[in-house]
Every structure is written in structure tokens, then in C-alpha cells.
Amino acid sequence: MSMPDTSSHDSQVPDMTEPLAAADKLRKQSVQRGVAATVVPPIFFGVLLVGVWYLVSYGILEERQRFLLEPPHAVLTEGFLNGANLAEILGGLWSSTKVALIGLSVSIVLGMSLAVAMSQTKLIERAVFPYAVTLQAIPILAIVPLIQFWFGTGQFSRVIVCVIISLFPIIVNTLFGLQSAERGHHDLFTLHHASRWTRLTKLTFPAATPAIFAGLRISAGLSVIGAIVGDFFFGRGEVGIGQLLQKYANRLLGEQLLAAIVMSSALGVGVFLFFGWLQNRAIGKWYDGGGGAPT
Amino acid sequence: MSLWSTFSLPNGLTTVRAVTKFGRPSDEEDLRVAAALSFRDISMTFPDGTEALRDVSFSVDRGEFVTIVGPSGCGKSTLLKIASGLLANTGGTVEVDRERIGYVFQDATLLPWRTVQQNVELLCELHGFDPADRRRLATDAIELVGLRGFENHYPKSLSGGMKMRVSLARTLTLEPPVFLFDEPFGAVDEITRARLNEETLNLFEREQFAGLFITHSISEAVFLSTRVHVMSARPGRLVATYEIPFEYPRKPELRFDPEFARISGEVAASLEGAHT
Ligand SMILES: Nc1ncnc2c1ncn2[C@@H]1O[C@H](COP(=O)(O)OP(=O)(O)O)[C@@H](O)[C@H]1O
Ligand SMILES: [Mg+2]
Numbered sequence A: 001m002s003m004p005d006t007s008s009h010d011s012q013v014p015d016m017t018e019p020l021a022a023a024d025k026l027r028k029q030s031v032q033r034g035v036a037a038t039v040v041p042p043i044f045f046g047v048l049l050v051g052v053w054y055l056v057s058y059g060i061l062e063e064r065q066r067f068l069l070e071p072p073h074a075v076l077t078e079g080f081l082n083g084a085n086l087a088e089i090l091g092g093l094w095s096s097t098k099v100a101l102i103g104l105s106v107s108i109v110l111g112m113s114l115a116v117a118m119s120q121t122k123l124i125e126r127a128v129f130p131y132a133v134t135l136q137a138i139p140i141l142a143i144v145p146l147i148q149f150w151f152g153t154g155q156f157s158r159v160i161v162c163v164i165i166s167l168f169p170i171i172v173n174t175l176f177g178l179q180s181a182e183r184g185h186h187d188l189f190t191l192h193h194a195s196r197w198t199r200l201t202k203l204t205f206p207a208a209t210p211a212i213f214a215g216l217r218i219s220a221g222l223s224v225i226g227a228i229v230g231d232f233f234f235g236r237g238e239v240g241i242g243q244l245l246q247k248y249a250n251r252l253l254g255e256q257l258l259a260a261i262v263m264s265s266a267l268g269v270g271v272f273l274f275f276g277w278l279q280n281r282a283i284g285k286w287y288d289g290g291g292g293a294p295t
Numbered sequence B: 001m002s003l004w005s006t007f008s009l010p011n012g013l014t015t016v017r018a019v020t021k022f023g024r025p026s027d028e029e030d031l032r033v034a035a036a037l038s039f040r041d042i043s044m045t046f047p048d049g050t051e052a053l054r055d056v057s058f059s060v061d062r063g064e065f066v067t068i069v070g071p072s073g074c075g076k077s078t079l080l081k082i083a084s085g086l087l088a089n090t091g092g093t094v095e096v097d098r099e100r101i102g103y104v105f106q107d108a109t110l111l112p113w114r115t116v117q118q119n120v121e122l123l124c125e126l127h128g129f130d131p132a133d134r135r136r137l138a139t140d141a142i143e144l145v146g147l148r149g150f151e152n153h154y155p156k157s158l159s160g161g162m163k164m165r166v167s168l169a170r171t172l173t174l175e176p177p178v179f180l181f182d183e184p185f186g187a188v189d190e191i192t193r194a195r196l197n198e199e200t201l202n203l204f205e206r207e208q209f210a211g212l213f214i215t216h217s218i219s220e221a222v223f224l225s226t227r228v229h230v231m232s233a234r235p236g237r238l239v240a241t242y243e244i245p246f247e248y249p250r251k252p253e254l255r256f257d258p259e260f261a262r263i264s265g266e267v268a269a270s271l272e273g274a275h276t
Helices: A004-059 A064-070 A072-082 A083-120 A124-137 A140-151 A155-178 A183-191 A196-234 A241-250 A252-285 B025-034 B076-084 B118-126 B131-144 B158-172 B190-207 B218-224 B252-256 B256-276
Strands: B039-046 B051-060 B067-068 B091-096 B103-106 B178-182 B211-216 B227-231 B240-241
Touching: A004 A064, A004 A072, A004 A183, A004 B178, A064 B218, A072 A083, A072 A252, A072 B039, A083 A124, A083 A155, A083 A196, A083 A241, A083 A252, A140 A155, A140 A196, A183 B076, A183 B118, A196 A241, A196 A252, A196 B118, B039 B076, B051 B091, B051 B211, B051 B240, B067 B218, B076 B178, B076 B211, B103 B158, B118 B131, B118 B158, B131 B158, B158 B218, B178 B190, B190 B218, B190 B252, B211 B218, B218 B252, B218 B256, B227 B256, B252 B256
Parallel strands: B067 B211, B067 B227, B103 B178, B178 B211
Antiparallel strands: B039 B051, B039 B091, B227 B240
């Protein structure tokens, strides 16, 4: 086949690319401005917070009360620069990270499989969905003693806590995503006699990826919480960050306590950012929506 | 039922075909075999009681480009969905080979996670063509709609007109004998629309498919078609039929021909009547 009307197209193609290039330049400039606008305010606010912290430590608390809020530099030297303390916190953090990662992986596999099954068969959706919602509604602290009762206080029990707490967002977001493919796209696939499997792999699953990533980011944060809550509650077995928090609080070790809190927060933020990055890598090329549904 | 008069085919061949309500069964038999797409007494009533179409009969042969104009909501999209099998009609019969039907929707319906090339290859993929064939067919189709150089772009970076071109290219890969268009250029600007009309015409002149086109634009209808049907407000019925006498290949200047203006005026008047 050759082109019917070459001249008009040839003159047209550059017309279409030039505005694109110009828009790129504009976008770059506005991105630079955007970075400054997003970085400066939080830094400013952070400095302000540290200032208030010092004010409370030295201005408001008397010396004998100071263990309640040790000043930032004390947290830094005791919690982060003291080798033995740092090793202890990092060890606990690593233990909890393992639990969180295993729990999250189980949630991803289980949650996505359930959602796919639910999307394929209305009956399964009707049967399973109420329990998924119930799972979400269970106050985690109410069920932890039962888990301990049945499975003991080992890593396995902690993983279960993690799964219970992080499964729901994966199921709901995947299911929502699988149902989000447009009507017109479905018509197109129907028109060309696509099988169920083809429709799933070439249409509904790719269409679901933005929602799946939104679910992943929520669940990743929850799995960290689950790992810490389990460890904190069981209070024995392999030492995770939860047990350390409890120990530091009981022994009035304010510096280590704050350092451990900072580290576990960093872990939560870290996994959240990691999945944001992964999302951008995986679907950023074609998806121009935001970071997905708000929590 | 409409009475068809004499009209010219693009290759200069002239066909006479008359159908009347009282035509002998054998005539109708012949017609059924001949036409690539035929509707006979099509009625459509949705489950909620909405009567969308009533007794619509006409056919489109290869080398014919038939356009339907009618007020919005009169059942035009419904008719195409029935033709393609997406909807089941509640009365009458449709005859068409649905194996490789071409259907261009009002929206481009591109898959956003696929590049232009991958989008154009989609239908060949669904029909199980092997990778080499599908790459070749897609490359040809992309060339044909003037999108060479954009193969690796994602839909989000394309304009409305370009998306529509991708959608056209995607349909072209199947080399469909029957080509349905549901207001494909309704969402693009006037200049792009004129150009896309010329390209559609080129495709038709080249491929000689049976074209069934739906539009709101009278000049688009007259410019493209061998025949224009005017449809009434709901329930949709054919209220008038115009044979468009201009020979193919048609030039863009045709739009400024006095005869073109006269026919457009007639169609417009008829459409005006169809609204009430
Ligand atoms: N699935 C449906 N159920 C009930 N009514 C419908 C359905 N689809 C379309 N209709 C109605 O049928 C009529 C014709 O619709 P459509 O064919 O889309 O009109 P148009 O001529 O604008 O393309 C409209 O009044 C529409 O509301
Ligand atoms: Mg319509």
C-alpha cells in the first residue's frame, strides 16, 4: 500500500511535532519551578519543628523532666551515632522489615488472585466480598490474642497480622481496576471475538494497573504497621522494632525511643516511596493520572 | 421501503437496481446474495420499552458508501451495533459477514498502555495473525493514515484527530469488506475533519469496501456518499433517500460545486422535517 495523498501529510508531520517540543521545554521549566515550590516549604516547616522541639526540651521541661523529650542532638548521638544502640535498632528494624515484606507479598498474591476470581465470576464476588469488608472492619488488636493463641508468637503469626491488615486495599483496588475498562474497549474486544483470557490479559488487567499500584502503596504502609503491631503485642520471640519501642518506653530511654520511631517511620515512608517509584517506572509512560485513589 | 435509482460506481460502471415492496421473491433473493450488508425490516425495542428503530430496510454493497443522517437519539448507533452484532435486534433480519467487520467508534477507543504501533496491531492480534504479518499490516495502515514517525507515541500525547487516524488504521489492518463508521469525526475541529473526510474517501476509493457512515454533518454526508438516508426522530425510520450523483474519485473542490450545495440543501430540508 502507498499513501494516497503524500504532500499534505509531509507538511503536516513537523507541524505536529514542533508544538510537542515546545511544550516539553515549557514543562521542564515548570518542573524546575515546581521542585523549588515543593521542596522549600517542607524544609522550612521542618526547621520550625526542630526549633519548637528545642524550645520544649530546654525552655519548658525542667532538667529532671527532660527524659520526656530529649533534644534533637541527644537523639542523634544516642540513637544514631552510638554503635551498640544503632545496631540494636537496625536489627529490630530488619526483623520487622522481613515480616512486612513477606506479609505484603502474601497479600499481593492472595488479594490479586481473589480480585481476579471475583471479576471473572459474579457469584464469587458476591460470596467473597462481604468477608473482605469484614476483614477490613476487624479491629486488629482484638484478633491478635487469638492469633497468638492459635499460632504462637513466631514470625508466622506476625505475618498473619500483616496480611490481615494489608489485604483489603489490594483486593478492593484490583477489583475496582479490573472493572474500570471502558465500555467502548469492551465492545471492541467483543466485536473481535476475544476470549475471556485475552480480555483479561490484554484489556482488563492492563487497565487495572493504576488502581493496583494505588492499592499497593496503601498496603505497603499498612504491612509495616502490621509488622510492628504484631511484634509489639506478642512482646517476645525474635526482637523486632515493636518490642524495642516497648522496651525503650518502659526503661525511659527517650533518645532510643525517638530514634526507633524515626527509623520505623522512615521504613513506612520508604516503602511508600518505593511503590510510587515502581508505579512511575511501570506505567508512567502512558498513564498521566495522579498517584491513584486517596486512602 | 425505498426506491433506488440509477447511480454510478467509481469505476464508471452503471448499475440499475430497483426494489419495491412487491418485488418478486427471486429478486429479493438475488439482492440478499449480492449485498455485503443488508437490513430488512429491522426493529429494535430495548428491554426498558424504548423503541429505537422501526422497520428499517436498506442494503450496502461493496463499492457503495451509504450515510445515515438523523437527529441525535434517533437510533443510528443502535443500527450499527445491530449490524456488528453488539446488539441483537428485536425484529427483522441483518445479513452481513461479521468475521472481519470494520467498526470505527465515535471515540478512538485506543488502549492507553499501547503505543500507536501496538494499538494498530491489536485487531490482528485478536484474530491470531502471526507477528510478521501483523507488523507489516500495521506499518502499511499507519503509513496510509499519515502517521509514520508516530509509531512509538502513546495515545496521551496525540491530538484528537491523530487518535482518530490511529483508530482508522487499526480497523484498516483487517482489510474489512464492510466498514461501519459511527460519527467518527464528530469530536475533531472543522479543518481536521475536512482532511479526515478526504482521507476516508481515498481509503474508500482504494479499498472499495461497503461503507456505512453516520454523521450529523450534511456536507460530510454528501461529500463522501453514494447514497444518503435521512432518518426520523425516535423511533428511527428512513424518511428520505438521496442518490449522490458525483463520480469518484472526488476532489475537495467538490464542496464548492453548485450542485453539491443544491443537494446538501435538499438533505438539510429533509432533515429539518425529520426532527419533528
Ligand atoms: N441500552 C439501552 N437501553 C435503553 N435505551 C437505549 C439503550 N441504548 C440506547 N437507547 C436509546 O435508544 C435511542 C437511540 O440511541 P442511539 O442509537 O444511541 O441514538 P443516536 O442516533 O444518537 O446514535 C436513544 O433514545 C437512547 O436513549
Ligand atoms: Mg450515536
